[in-house]
Amino acid sequence: MVMALPMASARHKQNVVPRIIYVPHDNRPISNQQTAEVVQKLGYEVIVPPDKLLGNRQDLGHPDELWAWLKENARDADAAVVSSDSLIYGSLVGSRKHNYTKEQILARTENFKSFRKENPKLPLYVFGSIMRTPRSGAASGHEEPEYYRSYGADIFRYTVLKDKEEVEGLTRRETKEAAFLEELIPRKHMQDWLGRRDKNYSANQQLIKLTRGKLFNYLVLGRDDNAPYSRTHMESRHLDEEGKDLGKTEFQTMAGIDEMGMLLMSRAVNNLRKDVPFVYVRYNWGRGPATVPAYSDERISASVSSAITAGGGMPVTSPANADLVLTVNTNPNGKTYEANDRANDGRPREGTAYFADIVQEYVSKGYPVGIADIAYANGADNALMEELKKRGLLFKIKAYSGWNTPTNSSGFVIGAGMLTKYMKDADVDELLLTRYLDDWGYQANVRNIVARQLTWLRGDGFYGSLDAKREAVGLRSTRLMEQFVQENLPPFKSLEDINVTFPWNRMFESDIQRGERKDFRYFLNTAAEKTKKTAK
Incomplete structure (x- = not known):
């Protein structure tokens, strides 16, 4: 409320x-x-x-x-x-x-x-x-x-x-x-x-x-x-x-x-x-808080602590009374990979199931969970996202980010996550959808596919300067995003109308526009009713 x-x-x-x-x-x-x-x-x-x-x-x-x-x-x-x-x-x-x-x-x-x-x-x-x-x-x-x-x-x-x-x-x-x-x-x-x-x-x-x-x-x-x-x-x-x-x-x-x-x-x-929101932080096993992620000069634990302070929050040592339970998806070996790495293919890796268990445990206890997805830079961890989807956790958490450098992602989810306690559930879902479309759908998947297909398209242009290929890349990305949505996300009304453009004339970031949508829980409840009727 x-x-x-x-x-x-x-x-x-x-x-x-x-x-x-x-x-x-x-x-x-x-x-x-x-x-x-x-x-x-x-x-x-x-x-x-x-x-x-x-x-x-x-x-x-x-x-x-x-x-x-x-x-x-x-x-x-x-x-x-x-x-x-x-x-x-x-x-x-x-x-x-x-x-x-x-x-x-x-x-x-x-x-x-x-x-x-x-x-x-x-x-x-x-x-x-x-x-x-x-x-x-x-x-x-x-x-x-x-x-x-x-x-x-x-x-x-x-x-x-x-x-x-x-x-x-x-x-x-x-x-x-x-x-x-x-x-x-x-x-x-x-x-x-x-x-x-x-x-x-x-x-x-x-x-x-x-x-x-x-x-x-x-x-x-x-x-x-x-x-x-x-x-x-x-x-x-x-x-x-x-x-x-x-x-x-x-x-x-x-x-x-x-x-x-x-x-x-x-x-x-x-x-x-x-208000001073309380934030509890939990890392994946292995190097965890000692990870020095790509594009950074310090341990991720130091960056997370600074971000909590910058956002006006306070770290706490127990999740029970936290306004945000931040879970940080690091690789056990302490390394950060790029989202366009071939290893980011959705197959479980060391630490995937363990981290998903952490998220599931905190969600089951009713804690407001946020995920800083920083195992890969510049896009989501496909293995983690598949696990969250399989367990039905995608829209049971409060905040998610995995879009750019690890500190960009962890900082953004801290800032946004601390505010979700003031939001309606439908608005939380809408913000999650924005991140899933961008960080997971486009950055970790569609971007890589289209980048490999650039030479097929007519006209001058390349990854960092699309130029004459810009419109064609937008159309191809839109089609692939529509396919991604059908395979991975619930039937939000707004997802019937997606359009991908490239405001900076390069593929590194996109602008994913979507129409107005109904409350996600409407579709969830409707699906549940249909299931009951079928069972009868």
Whole structure:
């Protein structure tokens, strides 16, 4: 049952619906509407900027226009959750490829001072990124400057050595390797890359100072794609030192970035409701909490703990009184694989049945269960999903995520899962359906099939830039998604009308639109009645 909504301002004496301003870091479905949708299920009003102001792969965004939009729309809001990357650089991708001067960047950072003066009582939650260090040009996904395609692996390795040099020192061989890489990588490229990082670091320093000055209710800086040794890890260590006087309820750095919007939206809601959700965490057997997942520089237990704090929750040691029982699907050997790996074929692996038993046990006890599906990066674990389907657990849990990097998935399900206790069952089912279609249906299955068929399609285009093949890929993906739905999901009314598109002109993420649907439990009860009549 949805609880009564709090009266957060005088406006709500007449209208009890709280309004949250949300500025995402780009217009991808997961960053934008899928995050907003979670909070909208509570009956809240979520105000987001027009799509034309948000950044994408080609348009790096419009920071000055976003500032104007934010100031105009904040007057009647009860809270604001904003991306500093959007307001300073235009977008997350813009933070990696912009050509703004340091003066321009710091001037935009200073805009937070005037915004606070104009809105002295508005709860303000800010999330930003510590620039990522992709392992290679291919891993950068065309979201770094063009030279990263040629020298990305060399730049990454160079930063590994420089970070390690600070932490523990280098061997003689490693010192020679670093010197060789300095000569190998063109100086102009290295200067450009490090120069942009210096601007980002200076802006983050300033954001920490503004947090110290009580301009923000909370600031989190996410370590975008990184590794235990990398430039991202190095800068994070230094920024932690900058903010060491601030408590974790004021400022954090943490692994990940794409999940930060969801976490801070959760924090905003929990603070409006004056609630601190309790979260109990249970890992699969084996390495479990000690797993250092792909694209991260720390143990998953540390990332989960930080995400609970960022979302406004509190970890607890017993599931009995938890508002969310988070189960984390890790591989027993502590490794993370890619969802497009051939091993992700749906056949049970070591740990599959054990983890499903954990989920089933907690569900049977009536606990509100969420699943962070991180055995594979960038898509669901097909073996786990088959097991959940076989046991009838898909719509008995409260939250699920397995869509991108492991920390993206664990953070998103924590943020969304903590809010499900306020939602109607039908709305919980609808959010689960969004994730199953995207993370399981598309990311772990349809994407891989269509990617292998790209050469069959006419016209120019490839996985990372579909171009002339974009429409054909959309049609083929839609047909395959319809087949997936028929084979794996109950007959939701909205699933009769599915359409898959690719807003970023690449296959890595899709936008899966579906129509309005009736309550899932209507179909469940109808099926049960038909079974009874047949039995008679």
